[in-house]
Amino acid sequence: MLNDIVEKIHEKFGEGVVERIETQHLQPILIVKADFLLDLCLHLRDTEGLYFDFLSNISAVDYYPEAKFEIVYHLTSIPYQRQLVLKVELFNDRNPDGLPQVPSVAQVWRTADWHEREAFDLMGVFFSNHPDLRRILLPDDWQGYPLRKDYKDPESYHGIAIK
Template sequence: MIGELKEHIINTFGPEAFVRVEESSLQPIFVLKVDFIVDICMFLRDTEEYYFDFLSNISAVDYFPENKFTVVYHLASIPYQKQLVLKVELTNERKDDNLPEVPSVSSVWRTAEWHEREAYDLMGIFFTGHPDLRRILLPDDWEGYPLRKDYKDPESYHGISIK
């Protein structure tokens, strides 16, 4: 299925959509260019022969000290009992006022709204086009992104010691 799916995506979106394919893990991984993520997700959901109807998870990876992040999408086709992982790699200068950006896939799978909010809240990935991107686990006025490898724990929050 993977070779056929890759060829179908290349024929539909062009070879520039792919960065690489990783086949050495449990599930095949398509590393895609960030500009293609929404269209390819829509294609994977709506093409009857693949029908990836379920987004089970979105996570983010920090490659500190490099200025690199990866957003990982775990997809499943429930009727066909197939799984696929998509990744997009982002470079960023690690500044709080300039977050790494990726388009939201919440228009493809509604569950992405919650997963993207978590990746935003904890890793500082900004999902453009998200209908309600705000913190989901931490208070709205929390500073920083605690799952980043360069995160420094604050001494206190509103005068309350955190140690």
């Protein structure tokens, strides 16, 4: 199964798209380059024999103290009863003015809209070309990204003590 998926990806994009393959987990994982993410996701959704029509989750992982983040996409092909995980590794100097960035896949799967907003809000990952990238759980004026490992809790918010 995994070999068929990787072969169809290589036929379309060449071998440079997939950086690594991990098979020791419950679902196979393809670590892919961010530059190809949108086109790859469209290919995975629209190609006969693949048809990954359902995005169940997007998560962000912080590898602090390294300057590394991972964005993880859990895909399912309902007609073919297959699951696949895509990962994109992002490197960022943790400067608040320059967030780690990856292309949005909201135009591929509508559910990505909400998942990407959550990853932006809590982990500070910027999804380029997202249709409405703004905070979803925290107030618009909240400073920082609370699920990052280097996040410092504020002492107060609008004069209200936070404990």
